[in-house]
Amino acid sequence: MKSAATLPERTNDVRTRDRVTRLLLERGPLTAAHLAALLGMSPAGVRRHLDSLMAQGRVDERVGAVNANRGRGRPARRYALSEQGRAGFPHAYDDLALAALRHIAASEGAEAVARFTAERVTGLEERCRDAMDSAASDSPEHPLARAEALAEALTREGYAASASAIAAGGQLCQHHCPVAHVAAEFPQLCEAETQVISRLVGTHVQRLATIAHGDGVCTTYIPPAPPSRIPSRRTPR
Numbered sequence: 699m700k701s702a703a704t705l706p707e708r709t710n711d712v713r714t715r716d717r718v719t720r721l722l723l724e725r726g727p728l729t730a731a732h733l734a735a736l737l738g739m740s741p742a743g744v745r746r747h748l749d750s751l752m753a754q755g756r757v758d759e760r761v762g763a764v765n766a767n768r769g770r771g772r773p774a775r776r777y778a779l780s781e782q783g784r785a786g787f788p789h790a791y792d793d794l795a796l797a798a799l800r801h802i803a804a805s806e807g808a809e810a811v812a813r814f815t816a817e818r819v820t821g822l823e824e825r826c827r828d829a830m831d832s833a834a835s836d837s838p839e840h841p842l843a844r845a846e847a848l849a850e851a852l853t854r855e856g857y858a859a860s861a862s863a864i865a866a867g868g869q870l871c872q873h874h875c876p877v878a879h880v881a882a883e884f885p886q887l888c889e890a891e892t893q894v895i896s897r898l899v900g901t902h903v904q905r906l907a908t909i910a911h912g913d914g915v916c917t918t919y920i921p922p923a924p925p926s927r928i929p930s931r932r933t934p935r
Contacts, residue, residue, distance in 0.1 A: 714739075715747050719756060719783055727760055727776035748777050756783035792879040799884050808886075815890040823894045826851040830898060841901045841920050842868040848898050857916075870895060872909070872916035881910035892918065 714737070721736055722728060730748060734741040751757035758780045803811050829851035830844060845861040845868055852859035858873040881887040888908050895918055896903045903920050907913035 711747070711750075715751055718744070718747055718751065719779060719786070722757065722777060722779045723784070723787060727778040729774050729776050733777070751783070752777075754782075755780055756786065795877070795880045796883060799880065803884075811884060812886050812890075815884070815886040816893075818887070819890045819894050822855060822891075823898065825855065826894075826898055829854065841899045841922075844899045845870050845920055848895065861920075867922040868920040869906075870899075870903075870918040870920060872918075875909040875916055878909045881908070885910065888916075 717737060718733060721733060728736075730741045730744045733739075733748075734744045737744065748757060748759075752759060756779065757777050760776045760778055761774075799811060799814070802814055826848060830847040842861070842863055849859040849861040849870060852870075852872060856874060856876050859870060860873070861868060861870050875881065877887055888905065888910055892903060892905050899920055901921060903918050905916070906919050907915060907917040909916050
């Protein structure tokens with residue numbers, strides 16, 4: 699009975715917090731009193747929802763300058779959407795990217811799209827290379843060791859990546875693709891990314907699956923290193 703009674707209350711809380719975030723998106727930073735007036739609630743009730751949203755990382759608290767009309771009181775505390783909070787709202791970035799690539803393809807051809815996608819991943823490659831170079835590894839020249847460092851770098855870029863050894867080499871898995879919607883129409887993005895992975899791990903790689911093509915994860919096969927590239931473990935006599 700207790701859980702059934704609290705279900706409507708939890709549903710109402712979710713709806714109210716969605717209304718709070720919508721107001722912050724549309725109007726920018728607001729005080730709890732201003733939000734309360736807009737929502738027809740008490741300031742104490744609004745603060746309860748703001749505390750929950752801040753705990754979730756969706757809202758940030760900001761201390762503003764003292765308003766002359768407020769006298770000598772405390773600075774106004776305003777609340778604003780965080781980057782995480784903004785990410786929860788639909789955006790048109792994918793549609794804009796698709797429109798831009800369609801224009802390039804129509805006006806300049808497929809080669810121009812390939813050049814654009816190659817340039818687009820240049821920044822990603824540089825950031826990942828810097829992160830990999832600074833990562834400690836027992837075998838930095840070994841492709842699988844470099845793949846592990848690359849997985850950590852890609853995860854920081856939003857790809858939720860992991861690397862693992864298999865019987866005949868290793869594989870890099872990316873559980874999220876920030877450009878999957880666009881890459882579904884323009885596979886040049888996947889091809890450019892594959893070339894980046896190959897250069898960063900220092901060996902030829904093969905894409906086995908991609909999220910853009912409907913697979914659950916992007917999987918890249920990394921062949922084993924040739925014997926000449928594997929450090930010898932013999933101890934000198």
